[in-house]
Amino acid sequence: MTTAGEQRAGEQHAGERPPPGTALAAPADHRAGARPPRFLDQPLLGVVSMAAFTLNEHGRINHWNHAATELFGAGPLQAAGRSPASLLQIPQEHRGAFEPEAFGHVWCGACMVPRADDGEPAEVGWWVYPIEPDGIGPDGDQGAVRVLALAADLRRLREHGPGLAMDDVLVAAPDGSARRAAGARMLRVEPVLGPPGDDGLGTDGSGSGASGSGEADGSGHGDGPLVRRLAELLPAAGTAAADAIASRVLALGRPAVSLSMTLRLPVVPHIGDMPRALRIRPRAATEGGADGAHADGEGGAPGTEENETLTFLSEAGQQIGGSLDHLQAARTLAEVLVPRVADLAAVELLESVVADSAQPAVDLDETAQMRRVAVAHNDEPGSWERVLPENETLRLAAGTPFVQAMSTGRPVHIARMDAAHAARLSDALGGRDLRPLFTGRDLLVVPLIARGRVLGTFKLLRKPDRPGFGELDLAMVDELARRAALCVDNGRLYRREVQVAQELQRSMLPADPPEVPGARVHYRYRPAGQAAQVGGDWFDAFPLPGRRLGIVVGDVMGHGLTSAAIMGQMRTAVRTLAVEDMRPDLLLRQLDALARRLGEGYVATCLYAVYDPVARRCRFANAGHVPPVLVSESGDSRLLPVPAGLPIGVGGEPFETIEVPVEDGSRLVLCTDGLLERRDRDIDEGLEELRGRLAGPAHPLEDTCDDLLDALATTAPADDIAIVAVGLDGIPKEDVAVWELEPEPSMVPQIRAQVAFKLAEWRLDAVGDTVQLLVSELVTNALLHGAGSIVLRLIRGDALLCEVYDDGQDMPHLCHADATAESGRGLQLVSHLAARWGTHRTDGGKVVWFEHRLPR
Incomplete structure (x- = not known):
């Protein structure tokens, strides 16, 4: 519950028009004599946390709670020093409420922002309250905090059903009356505590707060409805602490912030065996039966059933998300569901998800190819492996609950399937007689959807001697399906990232x-x-x-x-x-x-x-x-x-x-x-x-x-x-021939003769004429364009390599010689006759070389 008020803001701005840029914001309406807030008469079914953050006098965030991190996906370090408009992607028409010029107002409204977990648009309600400039902020910095902002995901609040509502937002005034803020929406919020003072009580330290009992309208402190309701909402604090909180809110006219309470939700799980794969402490036995439950479903200590359900969801989520393998996550999903939720669980994923060959499609029909990746049951081993084998590829016929679940994105529940229905479903699946599997059982088909795309489905079956799937079962399975789908998709994306990285490295x-x-x-x-x-x-x-x-x-x-x-x-x-x-x-x-x-x-x-x-x-x-x-x-x-x-x-x-x-x-x-x-x-x-x-x-x-x-x-x-x-291993010396040549024209015919003799010795006469011609071209080029001594080296290997060294620095290059040119054809001839040729520098000059293929 959040109680908030600011008499100064209400008196100063009553009847004034809001500043520009805040068309959807509504200033608080402090009307005297308002009836007691309706949430005081409603049962509390759950507590949903409120994102709370404070702004300094410059409109920058200087406090950011854990609920804000969960809602908006940004941590305290990311949020500190930034404006809400730049951080939260607030629409332009709502940004005026977070500007310093509007800090004297009390605002409320709703807008669409991306969700932190999947990026999908979500409707978020928010409230902005001014804080006295000389007050002490949540971080203990005096005179720095000027505005408190609260926000909550409206969809999450509505999903929990009727409960603590904020269609009437409590505004506490110093005279002890409880007033309502106009324009607020149906919301539930969590209990929060006001800014710390010297002793946590009223301004006079006595805990009595402002004068005036406020009993007439049911909102005062002492033993009034507000204090009693606060004591119920804060069981760990007690009546004395509730009285102190109410007194401080009524005395100062400021909202209470930054206290999170953990309360048990009255959810009733199925009474049965614990799942084999989960580490959940079993309930203590009671007189109601060996399993610790009475025949009417009530047994054990108060809150035991709801605590076990939450523990089941927590443990199951941790185990499903404990692997980065998307197929292992699907197998774990089937294992944790049996026998805690169902007697048989089978998970089928799209073939494209299993192989990660393509992005999952948004729209699916009966043409989609599926693969059964996991089956778990509590019958005798081997009972269903023949009719439901793992790693089987299948196509789902139109009109089946499986296609319906994927097309609509909603679970399909068939209670107590009769023989005729079981026969039709078995025929639609084709290939095997599945009537014994479906007849007389409860069938629940749940789609696996992550980031707006369908990944597959899983089906759950309960035996006839077990109660059918109830509302609580559907809600629990739906929540588990969301977690499992996200784990499967994360595993798929992780696998793709790994494959890309490995393929990149392998290619290089x-x-x-x-x-x-x-x-x-x-x-x-x-x-x-x-x-x-x-x-x-x-x-x-x-x-x-x-x-x-x-x-x-x-x-x-x-x-x-x-x-x-x-x-x-x-x-x-x-x-x-x-x-x-x-x-x-x-x-x-x-x-x-x-x-x-x-x-x-x-x-x-x-x-x-x-x-x-x-x-x-x-x-x-x-x-x-x-x-x-x-x-x-x-x-x-x-x-x-x-x-x-x-x-x-x-x-x-x-x-x-x-x-x-x-x-x-x-x-x-x-x-x-x-x-x-x-x-x-x-x-x-x-x-x-x-x-x-x-x-x-x-x-x-x-x-x-x-x-x-x-x-x-x-x-x-x-x-x-x-x-x-x-x-x-080295090259044998007999496969290498080296000649040092004097740089004079007479050396060209001499080296041709010596090369011919060496080729005959190596039994390479078949290539002798061509090699002699190429050698004479390189030696002549070194004589005309080189400098210093000339060295010729022949190396016999898988090909014949010829190298000509000289001390010149000018590198020869291939050029085009026209019909009337008197030179420039030497390297063209080498390029045409040799298998490869090239040049490179040495420490003292250059080398021109060519390779010639050896005869077979």
Whole structure:
């Protein structure tokens, strides 16, 4: 109950027109001699909380209670310092009541605002009361609070039926009379307590309040109806506290705010066995029977039945919402309903909801394909599994209660189904004889609707020896259906989000390891144990010019879609920069500069390595990542002393490149910190354990990756895990030929002859003429446009690679030569005859290369 009054506001503004912009607001009408409020004579069937918030002199929110959070979906931190109009989406014509210019009035009205739970429009009633400027606000700040606003969801209030009403809003005046505010709507509100004072009593501290008994109209304090009714509404407080509250309201003429009471609602549940899946304390046995209930339905301590019903709804809601799997939520719904509410429960969801292949439709008919996802009953095991198998796909015939429930959005109740009706329903469902299941039983079909869309239905059946579904059962099942539908839809949306994140991450990671001469690459990736924690770990291996291999492992800070997207950008950037064949430290420097240009959130660790199978050397640069492990052919393992460096995106420090000689048959293992970190060990201990497990005789790289995951990773890792294992085999020396050439014209025919001899030695005479022509073009180009010494290298592998090095800085490029041009056709010829060709810079010059396919 809320009692509110403001004599000053009533006297000052009586007969005045409301300020502009408040067409639906009504100033309070303080009429003397009004009859006692009607709610004093009505039974209290329930208590609905009122959202209460206060505004300072600037019209900004400075107090926000828990009921306001539930109604509007915004917490105290979100609401503090904001205006109600900007926070609550109040219509334009109602905003004037919340502006400082209108703070002297008492207003009431109703408007439509979105609901906090599903975003659907809801009708909300609100009241605005002025507070004395020199009063003490709910937060104890003197002189700051100027307005108290109350709001409530009218639909929720009406659903509870007749009870405490506010068609007559009590306005207490200092003379002790109870007056009514005009224009208020039918509402029920919760008991609230006035602003704290020195002793919680009247202004004189005696608790007597203002003079005047107020007994004549039934609203005074003492032993009047108002105090007696307050004592009934506040059983925990007692008559003395009710008298004090009434005295203070009557003395100050201000509303009472901010006291929440928990009262038992007189709801009567079905008397029967407790559900198997719920943890509800059973009722104590009484003389009325073994189950603790009298034959007439009354038994146990007062309020026991209603408390058990509320406990059932609470426990059932918690268990249904305890899983993020929408199918598990549907199964739990069936389990909690049997046998507490029904003897058989079956849940059918739309096929699109089960597979999450499309958004649930708004309008449904008999063409919708359904899937039965859960069945629970209290008969003998195996009784109904044959006629109602789980995971069965079905189409519902038109005119059945199931289609009717989905089309109308309302439950369908068929009491005591006779044999003829059971036969018609069995025929409509088709396929199996369901008459024994329906005959003589109560059938209740309830739609599952969330966010305005139908997800499916569930049907409940009660045996003939059990009372049919009553009004209380229907209300309880309807409430449980709303909760279950929201849990199922949330699970569906969660699954879709996880699938999107995983698909995004999977598309940005390499599919198959590259096949390059002189190296074998294998990798493993394991996502985090929680699907929502999809992270930014990435890895890659790609061929580089000169038969070299680029290897990268990185870890973007954070988790989720953003990290996965950043990971994809990082991997693409590394591949793009690596084609330029720059040193590893220069590549990380370019990557760091790019990340800082993209934004502050682009922070990642990264380890980049380049393996040269001809020179049998490996170069590394590190940006805050864990170091790699190198295992020799003999089985000795060691952590490579790669300088740690700062992560990508931090900047400020240069990176370093180290070069390590490697022997043929060695193994190189790179990983992310998800493999090493655990609660019982730090990264250093994990690295040492990794090194120890890699030592010893060589095993297949695939087995090595699997063994590391089994030994070092947990079954549900908190972070992603990426492992890259590379076998460093090297290219045999007999497959490589190198010539150092003097930069003079006579070298061209000489090198053609030497290349022809080497191709004959390799038994590649079939491609000899073409390769000699291409070699002469590249050597001539280096002689004319290059500088310094010239080096030619041939490498035999899956293709024949020819590289020409010189010290010049001008990069050749392909151009179009017209019919009269005397030059410019050399690279056109190379581009036409070679399988691939390209150029890249080196530390001292450039390289022009081509590849030619080998004969089969």
